[in-house]
Amino acid sequence: MxxxxxxxxHSTTPVDPRALEAMLPYFAEKFGNAASRNHSFGWEAEQAVESARAQIARLIHADPKEIVFTSGATESDNLALKGVVEMYREKGDHLITAVTEHRAVLDTARRLEKQGIQVTYLPVGEDGRVDPDAVREAITERTILISIMLANNEIGTINPAAEIGRIAKERGVLFHCDATQGVGKIPVDVEAMGIDLMSFTSHKMYGPKGVGALYVRKKNPRVRLAPLFDGGGHERGMRSGTLPVPLIVGFGKACEIAGAVxxxxxxxxxxxxxxxxxxxxxxxxxxxxxxxxxxxxxxxxxxxxxxxxxxxxxxxxxxxxxxxxxxxxxxxxxxxxxxxxxxxxxxxxxxxxxxxxxxxxxxxxxxxxxxxxxxxxxxxxxxxxxxxxxxxxxxxxxxxxxxx
Ligand SMILES: Cc1ncc(COP(=O)(O)O)c(C=O)c1O
Structure with missing residues (x-):
C-alpha cells in the first residue's frame, strides 16, 4: 500500500485514466475551436463537444440541448440563481433555499438579498434533511425559485429531491438542485425528480477540474436564463466563452464511465x-x-x-x-x-x-x-x-x- x-x-477526485486518455488528443493535435464553423479543425472540436454533451445528458436523463457548459458548479449555481432572478423578476422576488447549502448557493443568495430579493433559508432536521412540507409552506405568490441541494458535501445526507420537485411543479415554481455531490454517485433523473435546473461538476466524478454544467430544462416548462457574461453567445446565449474542448471531452468520458460502474x-x-x-x-x-x-x-x-x-x-x-x-x-x-x-x-x-x-x-x-x-x-x-x-x-x- x-x-x-x-x-x-468530496473535495475532489483524480482524473480516471480512461478520461485522461480521451482528453489528450484535444490539447495539441485536435486543438480547434468548437465555434469555428468554416474548417475541419472546428468541426472536429464541435463533434467532440457534442458527443460529450450526449454522454453527460444520458447520465442524468436529459436532452443534450439542455446541457450548458460552465467552469464548474460554483458558476452553475451562480448562473441558475442570478439568471432566474434577472429573467423572472417581473413575476416575483422570492427564493427558497436551505441553511446547509454550499457557499456557492448561500453567498449568491446573500448577494441577491442585497439587490432586494427576499430569501427564505429553511432549517434542516437533526439528520440534515430538508422537510418537503417546510418547502411547501414557504412558497408564496412571489416565489420564483427553490434551490435545494441533492446531497450535502459534508454529511452526505440526501434530500427528498423528487418530493420537492413535485411540490415545485404543483405550485408553478422553478426548482434548482445543486447535485454536485450526487451526479455519478447515485442515480439522478431530472425528469423523475422534477428538476428544472441542476448544477454539477466534472472534478468530483473523476473528470478534470475547470469544467461543469448547468442542466436547463427545455420544455414543461422552458426555463429562460439571463447570462452572467456578455460575449459571443455560445451555449445558446446562456454562457459566452470559448469551450474548453479537452476538459469537456474528459467530463463526457467520466460521465459515461460513471453510468457504467x-x-x-x-x-x-x-x-x-x-x-x-x-x-x-x-x-x-x-x-x-x-x-x-x-x-x-x-x-x-x-x-x-x-x-x-x-x-x-x-x-x-x-x-x-x-x-x-x-x-x-x-x-x-x-x-x-x-x-x-x-x-x-x-x-x-x-x-x-x-x-x-x-x-x-x-x-x-x-x-x-x-x-x-x-x-x-x-x-x-x-x-x-x-x-x-x-x-x-x-x-x-x-x-x-x-x-x-
Ligand atoms: C455541493 C457543492 N456545490 C458546489 C461546489 C463547487 O464546485 P466547483 O468546485 O466545481 O466550483 C461544490 C464543491 O465543493 C459542492 O460540494
Missing part, C-alpha cells in the same frame, strides 16, 4: 463505509454519526469523536488525506455551519471528521485508516483532561470552570 492515502473525495462502485464503497463505521464505533466509545443513517451518499462517512479536536486528529494522521468539520476556512476556526444547523453542539462539531471514499480506494487502505483512527483517537483521549474527568464519572455539564 502506498502512502499518503487519499480519502477526501455506478451500481457496482456504490455497493463496494458503501461496504467499505459500513466497515469503517461499525469497526470504529464498536472499538471506540462516544463516536457519533453525523447525517442521515440511510439516506446518505454511499461513499460518505462523517463522524464526531467526543473529547478529540478534529484538527488534532488530522494532524496526528498526516499520511491520510481527510477533512475536518472545522476546516480552517476562517481565521476563527468556526465549526461547520452544516453541523451547527443540525443541532450538533460546538464540541461535537469541532470533533468531526469527513471520510470521502473514492473509486481508487482499496480495502487495504480502508483497514489502514480504521487502525490509524482508532490508535490516534485513543492517544489523544489519553492526553485529554476532559476525557479523564468524564471517565471518573464527572458530568462535564455541571462543572464550574471559573477560577475565583
Amino acid at each position: 502506498k502512502l499518503p492515502v487519499y480519502m477526501d473525495s 455506478m451500481t457496482e462502485e456504490s455497493a463496494r464503497l458503501a461496504r467499505f463505509r459500513d466497515k469503517m463505521l461499525h469497526t470504529i464505533m464498536e472499538t471506540l466509545g462516544e463516536v457519533y454519526l453525523n447525517g442521515h443513517p440511510t439516506e446518505r451518499l454511499p461513499h460518505n462517512l462523517n463522524l464526531s469523536f467526543a473529547y478529540v479536536e478534529g484538527e488534532s486528529l488530522l494532524m496526528g494522521m498526516k499520511e491520510i488525506a481527510l477533512s475536518s468539520g472545522s476546516a480552517c476556512t476562517s481565521a476563527s476556526l468556526e465549526p461547520s455551519y452544516v453541523l451547527k444547523a443540525m443541532g450538533r453542539g460546538a464540541d461535537l462539531a469541532h470533533s468531526s471528521i469527513r471520510f470521502g471514499l473514492g473509486r481508487f480506494n482499496t480495502e487495504e487502505e480502508v483497514d489502514y485508516v480504521i487502525g490509524r483512527v482508532i490508535e490516534t483517537v485513543r492517544r489523544l483521549r489519553e492526553m485529554s483532561p476532559l476525557y479523564e474527568m468524564a471517565r471518573e464519572g464527572i458530568d462535564l455539564k455541571t462543572v464550574n470552570w471559573k477560577v475565583d
Whole structure:
C-alpha cells in the first residue's frame, strides 16, 4: 500500500485514466475551436463537444440541448440563481433555499438579498434533511425559485429531491438542485425528480477540474436564463466563452464511465463505509454519526469523536488525506455551519471528521485508516483532561470552570 492515502473525495477526485486518455488528443493535435464553423479543425472540436454533451445528458436523463457548459458548479449555481432572478423578476422576488447549502448557493443568495430579493433559508432536521412540507409552506405568490441541494458535501445526507420537485411543479415554481455531490454517485433523473435546473461538476466524478454544467430544462416548462457574461453567445446565449474542448471531452468520458460502474462502485464503497463505521464505533466509545443513517451518499462517512479536536486528529494522521468539520476556512476556526444547523453542539462539531471514499480506494487502505483512527483517537483521549474527568464519572455539564 502506498502512502499518503487519499480519502477526501468530496473535495475532489483524480482524473480516471480512461478520461485522461480521451482528453489528450484535444490539447495539441485536435486543438480547434468548437465555434469555428468554416474548417475541419472546428468541426472536429464541435463533434467532440457534442458527443460529450450526449454522454453527460444520458447520465442524468436529459436532452443534450439542455446541457450548458460552465467552469464548474460554483458558476452553475451562480448562473441558475442570478439568471432566474434577472429573467423572472417581473413575476416575483422570492427564493427558497436551505441553511446547509454550499457557499456557492448561500453567498449568491446573500448577494441577491442585497439587490432586494427576499430569501427564505429553511432549517434542516437533526439528520440534515430538508422537510418537503417546510418547502411547501414557504412558497408564496412571489416565489420564483427553490434551490435545494441533492446531497450535502459534508454529511452526505440526501434530500427528498423528487418530493420537492413535485411540490415545485404543483405550485408553478422553478426548482434548482445543486447535485454536485450526487451526479455519478447515485442515480439522478431530472425528469423523475422534477428538476428544472441542476448544477454539477466534472472534478468530483473523476473528470478534470475547470469544467461543469448547468442542466436547463427545455420544455414543461422552458426555463429562460439571463447570462452572467456578455460575449459571443455560445451555449445558446446562456454562457459566452470559448469551450474548453479537452476538459469537456474528459467530463463526457467520466460521465459515461460513471453510468457504467455506478451500481457496482456504490455497493463496494458503501461496504467499505459500513466497515469503517461499525469497526470504529464498536472499538471506540462516544463516536457519533453525523447525517442521515440511510439516506446518505454511499461513499460518505462523517463522524464526531467526543473529547478529540478534529484538527488534532488530522494532524496526528498526516499520511491520510481527510477533512475536518472545522476546516480552517476562517481565521476563527468556526465549526461547520452544516453541523451547527443540525443541532450538533460546538464540541461535537469541532470533533468531526469527513471520510470521502473514492473509486481508487482499496480495502487495504480502508483497514489502514480504521487502525490509524482508532490508535490516534485513543492517544489523544489519553492526553485529554476532559476525557479523564468524564471517565471518573464527572458530568462535564455541571462543572464550574471559573477560577475565583
Ligand atoms: C455541493 C457543492 N456545490 C458546489 C461546489 C463547487 O464546485 P466547483 O468546485 O466545481 O466550483 C461544490 C464543491 O465543493 C459542492 O460540494
